[in-house]
Amino acid sequence: MYNWLYTIIIYPVIFILPAYVANGAPVIFGKGSRPLTGATFRGRPLLGRHKTRRGLAAGICAGIIVGYLESLAPGFGYMLAVGMTEAVGTHFGDLLGSFMKRQAGVQEGHQVPVLDQYPFLAFALIFTLPIYAYYPGSFPSVYGIIFLFMLTWVMHRLTNLGAHRLKIKEVPW
Numbered sequence: 001m002y003n004w005l006y007t008i009i010i011y012p013v014i015f016i017l018p019a020y021v022a023n024g025a026p027v028i029f030g031k032g033s034r035p036l037t038g039a040t041f042r043g044r045p046l047l048g049r050h051k052t053r054r055g056l057a058a059g060i061c062a063g064i065i066v067g068y069l070e071s072l073a074p075g076f077g078y079m080l081a082v083g084m085t086e087a088v089g090t091h092f093g094d095l096l097g098s099f100m101k102r103q104a105g106v107q108e109g110h111q112v113p114v115l116d117q118y119p120f121l122a123f124a125l126i127f128t129l130p131i132y133a134y135y136p137g138s139f140p141s142v143y144g145i146i147f148l149f150m151l152t153w154v155m156h157r158l159t160n161l162g163a164h165r166l167k168i169k170e171v172p173w
């Protein structure tokens with residue numbers, strides 16, 4: 001009876017959880033770590049000083065751990081592979097977004113709506129596509145994906161505001 005609830009909301013959230021955790025973990029673990037790179041490209045920083053080594057490492061590890069834990073549930077064995085690809089895809093997208101912000105002349109930490117929320121989600125999903133070939137039923141439905149794009153906008157706002165209130169993030173976005 002509540003099948004739509006599962007396919008549009010519950011399953012997509014289960015599926016994307018490793019990416020959400022991979023994206024959020026650096027806020028907690030990246031503090032005080034060294035920037036990934038100080039390199040420049042076309043006279044501008046390649047990334048930002050906020051993209052750190054420990055943040056990257058912790059984010060990828062955290063995403064994989066969540067995928068592993070989910071894979072222990074009966075019928076969800078493929079979630080380990082999903083977690084691994086999402087974790088790497090998340091950070092690929094996050095760094096790409098940072099690169100685009102720097103090239104556009106935006107300072108680290110300043111907000112750019114859409115570019116702050118979606119590269120990580122888009123690349124987490126894209127990186128999992130090869131798994132779809134092996135487990136055709138594993139990828140969320142189109143409506144599930146649309147729901148995830150809406151949910152990500154809300155979650156990004158709420159978690160960043162929360163992290164700012166808890167004083168673990170400088171800015172509330």
Ligand code: CTP
Binds near residue numbers: 028107
């Ligand atoms: N972070 C980190 N390492 C990463 C990614 C994030 O340490 N690879 C931490 C940093 O403390 C960063 C925080 O997570 O300040 C929030 O990340 P995010 O909002 O994505 O970075 P911004 O400060 O917005 O940097 P940019 O402008 O480059 O996107």
Ligand code: MG
Binds near residue numbers: 109110111116173
């Ligand atoms: Mg930001």
